[in-house]
Amino acid sequence: xxxxxxxxxRRAQTGDPEAFSLxxxxxxxxxxxxxxxxxxxxxxxxxxxxxxxxxAYKAIHTFRGxxxxxxxxxxxxxxxxxxxxxxxxxxxxxxxxTSAEESIEHLAFSEELSGATASLSLEDxxxxxxxxxxxxxxxxxxxAQQRLMFLLKHREGxxxxxxxxxxxxxxxxxxxxxFRAVAKLxxxxxxxxxxxxYTACAAGENF
Amino acid sequence: xxxxxxxxGALVDLAFNEVSPxxxxxxxxxxxxxxxxxSQYQELREALFAVDEAAERAxxxxxxxxxxxxxxxxxxxxxxxxxxxxxxHSLWKQFFAARLRVPVPVAALIVLLLIVSTxxxxxxxxxGKATLASHAPAPAVVEVREIPVVHEKIxxxxxxxxxxxxxxxxxxxxxxxxxxxxxxxxxxxxxxATTPLTRTGLAGFQPADDVxxxxxxxxxxxKR
Numbered sequence: 551x552x553x554x555x556x557x558x559x560r561r562a563q564t565g566d567p568e569a570f571s572l573x574x575x576x577x578x579x580x581x582x583x584x585x586x587x588x589x590x591x592x593x594x595x596x597x598x599x600x601x602x603x604x605x606a607y608k609a610i611h612t613f614r615g616x617x618x619x620x621x622x623x624x625x626x627x628x629x630x631x632x633x634x635x636x637x638x639x640x641x642x643x644x645x646x647x648t649s650a651e652e653s654i655e656h657l658a659f660s661e662e663l664s665g666a667t668a669s670l671s672l673e674d675x676x677x678x679x680x681x682x683x684x685x686x687x688x689x690x691x692x693x694a695q696q697r698l699m700f701l702l703k704h705r706e707g708x709x710x711x712x713x714x715x716x717x718x719x720x721x722x723x724x725x726x727x728x729f730r731a732v733a734k735l736x737x738x739x740x741x742x743x744x745x746x747x748y749t750a751c752a753a754g755e756n757f
Numbered sequence: 758x759x760x761x762x763x764x765x766g767a768l769v770d771l772a773f774n775e776v777s778p779x780x781x782x783x784x785x786x787x788x789x790x791x792x793x794x795x796s797q798y799q800e801l802r803e804a805l806f807a808v809d810e811a812a813e814r815a816x817x818x819x820x821x822x823x824x825x826x827x828x829x830x831x832x833x834x835x836x837x838x839x840x841x842x843x844x845x846h847s848l849w850k851q852f853f854a855a856r857l858r859v860p861v862p863v864a865a866l867i868v869l870l871l872i873v874s875t876x877x878x879x880x881x882x883x884x885g886k887a888t889l890a891s892h893a894p895a896p897a898v899v900e901v902r903e904i905p906v907v908h909e910k911i912x913x914x915x916x917x918x919x920x921x922x923x924x925x926x927x928x929x930x931x932x933x934x935x936x937x938x939x940x941x942x943x944x945x946x947x948x949x950a951t952t953p954l955t956r957t958g959l960a961g962f963q964p965a966d967d968v969x970x971x972x973x974x975x976x977x978x979x980k981r
Binding site: 565567568570571574575578579582583586587592596600603604607608678681682684685686688689703704705709710725728729732735736739 | 769770772773775800801803804805807808809810811812814815816817822825826828829830832833834836837840841
């Protein structure tokens with residue numbers, strides 16, 4: 551943590567909302583990106599990420615500085631994502647009506663995302679949209695827990711033990727979940743072309 | 758001998774960099790020499806790369822973040838105002854919920870003092886009661902005062918008027934043979950001699966419509 555970040559944290563702990571807002575700007579894009587891949591909907595991602603910041607602001611007085619600010623914030627984010635998953639279960643029947651393609655179209659063609667592609671050619675923009683659609687659709691094949699574990703492992707670089715601690719489960723459960731998640735992603739993204747038959751071979755042996 | 762099944766089980770760990778450097782090196786050598794394992798690992802890397810590429814491209818523009826920051830700051834200010842309002846109204850709750858950290862010996866001493874003072878105050882109260890009981894009560898000063906009491910004598914007199922017949926003539930007096938004789942009505946007042954009244958047959962008589970009440974007050978000189 552830098553001195554300026556420490557100062558912002560100290561001011562935020564006295565209840566200064568402007569200081570906390572400045573502190574949030576260092577990490578808001580990272581949190582938003584995770585929320586976007588988790589919810590696969592831009593509007594939900596915005597709401598969820600802002601909820602994470604609101605909870606962090608209300609709990610900032612509990613931050614002791616034993617770990618980094620982002621490590622402390624990430625636990626709040628994980629809990630918020632898990633609670634979001636529980637809340638969306640109640641709206642299951644409403645979401646069932648919305649097909650995966652419709653929600654991805656909303657994501658790919660939303661005004662927020664088109665702003666980032668303004669300087670690219672039409673071909674690049676189309677390619678980006680197709681890629682985003684395909685990845686979001688593939689992520690939709692995973693369960694919420696698999697998706698979150700995958701994002702925490704691949705995008706956040708957390709270890710198996712850290713993920714297990716955050717979820718309150720064993721590392722074996724995390725490994726199994728990630729193995730299945732990656733297998734589903736390979737199938738959904740259409741990169742699975744090799745044979746799955748196992749053959750004993752002499753690879754790696756010195757003759 | 759290379760076992761593809763075992764190797765592929767470790768591919769995910771390799772892709773997520775969850776293996777030691779030595780194990781990573783040996784795995785990469787095995788993968789390079791096995792086409793099937795190499796293909797599997799390549800697919801895994803491509804899937805992860807696609808996710809990374811999509812994440813890089815799915816970022817909103819700067820205009821979005823300005824609005825996002827403004828909305829977030831607004832929510833933080835509202836939360837801060839709400840927090841301050843709650844703190845102001847919860848002072849009395851804090852007072853009742855306040856916890857005073859006192860060392861155990863000090864707390865025990867305070868409790869002991871409370872018990873001793875309560876016991877002493879109860880003993881003092883009991884001894885006070887005994888002291889009162891052992892002494893004779895102070896003589897009460899009795900003062901007699903005469904309060905004039907107004908005596909009013911109320912005499913109720915019911916006057917029966919002879920009932921008139923249909924033709925306006927008084928009805929004949931009903932014979933009293935066979936009827937039980939009524940005892941003489943006696944007017945009695947306290948402290949006075951009884952005055953006998955004549956027996957009067959009430960048949961044919963009805964109470965008068967007009968009754969004039971007369972309140973007779975006893976004179977004060979009679980009582981003194």
